[in-house]
Amino acid sequence: MRALEVEEFGGPEKLKVRDVPKPEVGEYEILIKTAYAGLNFTDIYRSRGDYKNSPTYPTPLPYRLGVEGCGWVEAVGKGVTRIKAGDRVAFTRVHGSQAEYAAIPAIRATKLPDQVSFKRGIAIMSHGITAHYLAHDAYPLELGSKCLIHAAAGGVGQLLVQLAKKQGAEVFGTVGSREKVEIAKARGANHVIEYSKVDFRDEIMRITDGAGVDVVYDSVGKDTLIKSLNSLRLRGFCILYGHASGLVKNFDVLELAEAGSVFLTRPHLQHYVPTEEAYQARALDLLAWLQDGTIDVTIDRVFQLEEAADAIDFLASRQSKGKVLYEVFGEGQKSKF
Known part of the structure; x- marks a missing residue:
């Protein structure tokens, strides 16, 4: 074969x-x-x-x-x-x-x-189950949560935007082109930032009157991490679940304190589906939502x-x-x- x-x-x-x-x-x-x-x-x-x-x-x-x-x-x-x-x-x-x-x-x-x-x-499968654990467990979103989703028009990003909206969150997304701005908006993002034209951290702080967001879901890595940390509220959470721009190396943990005593985690999907029951529960949720039109x-x-x-x-x-x-x-x- x-x-x-x-x-x-x-x-x-x-x-x-x-x-x-x-x-x-x-x-x-x-x-x-x-x-x-x-x-x-x-x-x-x-x-x-x-x-x-x-x-x-x-x-x-x-x-x-x-x-x-x-x-x-x-x-x-x-x-x-x-x-x-x-x-x-x-x-x-x-x-x-x-x-x-x-x-x-x-x-x-x-x-x-x-x-x-x-x-x-x-x-x-990979995209949906990733979005599921991010929105429900890595940082459980709820009504009124403010979240920043990088690559909001990508495969995981589109699903994560939809699940975040389902949870009642206010969604900020970053994208790389005008076409992707429209894609992220169509999936429900409240604020879409074209990062090639404006500094996404400055824009987050402008929209939130300096407060920052509760959580950043960062799949980009090297190019975005420090600004992601500095886009958070005091004691906010950054979920670094990928490194599309390259691995983050030689990270100074003092950055977490200077950004507002924030928290950083780098999860593997495997640890959020450790059993058959956990895996099937997430997959069946997603299939049900796909069929009833909650997600696409x-x-x-x-x-x-x-x-x-x-x-x-x-x-x-x-x-x-x-x-x-x-x-x-x-x-x-x-x-x-």
Whole structure:
């Protein structure tokens, strides 16, 4: 089967589609014929070695890319009872999805309702579950909360804006273009700041009369962190959940005191879905909200596995305006079951 792998860490040129053996299904696992695989910033981080020393997200070489996918269940292993062959499922937090087949722990798979397409189903996996834990647990938003969401027109950003509004928050968003201003507004953001034209920290302080926001959800990292901290109210919270502009290094913790005795956390999604119950609860919430119209998703671009270098470049350029996917077997392919 075809699979996207890296044999050494580096840029997009290191990505290779290789012919590898089809995986065997093990105990408590299911074998999935992949319809689509998601592309996320974590794929960039892993392929260039940002997590090479991480015990939470190990990246042994050669490393098969992809942490989310969707498709048809071709086989189930011993001990699997919730899912059967022929089911349509989506999953995340399992490496190796960017391949024609993936053998994954059954606890990470969520059944898709018939009325939810594969593309829409996968779009709420990594992005949706990330937005869910950010808005409900990393900093629980409530009526009247003020939050700043960086990359508010991106894949996670659009969902986080919608969930923040659902919680009753006042949403500030940053984006990189006029087109993205309109996208973030359409998702419900109250104030949208085009960071290439104005200083977002100055604008936050202007709008809030110097008070700052309760929480900043920062997926950008190196280019934004210090200003994010200084956009907070006294003892506010900054959730640094990504580093699209680069890793934050040599951080002086005194910055937290000088910004107003603020708090900073750098979470991994894995720690917010430690059990099957926690994982499924978030996924099922998102599917329900998707079906009743509480949230919606945007599919921005669909690439082939062989176009991986272009896909990575596109995502890394921060041009995306929604979910980026790899088509493997596609929506219309039918399972043998």
